[in-house]
Amino acid sequence: MTMHFKSGADAELKAALVRRLRHLMAPDGTNGRFFHGDQLFSYCSIARERLKSVELPAPILGIMLRGHKEVWLGDAAHTFEPGTVFILPSKVPMDVVNVPASLSAPYESLLLEVRSLPQGIEPEVGAGAKPKQDASTRFQVPLSQDLMDALVHAASAIANTDIGERVKVLRFSEVLTLLRPWPAASPLFETSLAERIAWLVRSDPASSWTVARMAGRLGLGASTLRRRLAGEGRSFREIVCSERLEAGRNALVSGAPSFAAAEAAGYASRSHFAKRYRASFGTSPKSDRKKPSS
Helix, strand or coil: CCCCCCCCHHHHHHHHHHHHCHHHCCCCCCCEEEEEECCEEEEEECCCEEEEEECECCCEEEEEEECEEEEEECCEEEEECCCCEEEECECCCEEEEEECCCCCCCEEEEEEECCCCCCCCCCCCCCCCCCCCCHHHCCEECCCHHHHHHHHHHHHHHHCCCCCHHHHHHHHHHHHHHHCCCHHHHHHHCCCHHHHHHHHHHHCCCCCCCHHHHHHHHCCCHHHHHHHHHHCCCCHHHHHHHHHHHHHHHHHHCCCCHHHHHHHCCCCCHHHHHHHHHHHHCCCHHHHCCCCCC
């Protein structure tokens, strides 16, 4: 198989990425999806195809392997060549054109459906400063040596049935850490309002969280926050209480005494903490505390 890339450092990285992922390319003659592992698959087409008004259920992190892809938003087209790393958002109508490399070489992209973020990866909670996005490179992130290495390691780990889930999550988390600064990657970090609130409470459960303070952190008005949470079937108080109690349980499992667990969860009253804890988990803080080893 011969690939032709434009000259320059970027082209060399793209060529190297495709070469290092060759072991994950689908068998010749494959048409449609070829699965490699959990949420990781190749999409192949042996003939040019146009998919109209595609709305993805979850964002996708993709790497072009063969042929090229065109994504149309209105009258604007965005083209991805082999070696391009791209992110497609969810719930955004797009026309997608998949173009095979030649009559004998199919179109192929390696795709990872990102349904949720790994534990420890912060969702998009505010409007942080990011590099300005060029319209000509929308959906694309620049390829670096570090990102290439992380992508290859993550894809290879996910496709390897002998590797444990913790390692796979770690590899994927490394990719997300490198992608976070880029505007095109924002869809990967977008979550529900309830999940963003839960993340912030989790980061400091003992803090005095109010609707007004949380709304300020998220760049929303207090009434807007309440209304949007209600639309998700959640309440601010429920989320704060749940995350605080979980923080308390984690402290107990780590061996902290009940009073320290109550403080970690933001409760001034140990008895109030114990009452809430029993109502939520069906056990007492004392029974859930990890016993110190003798």
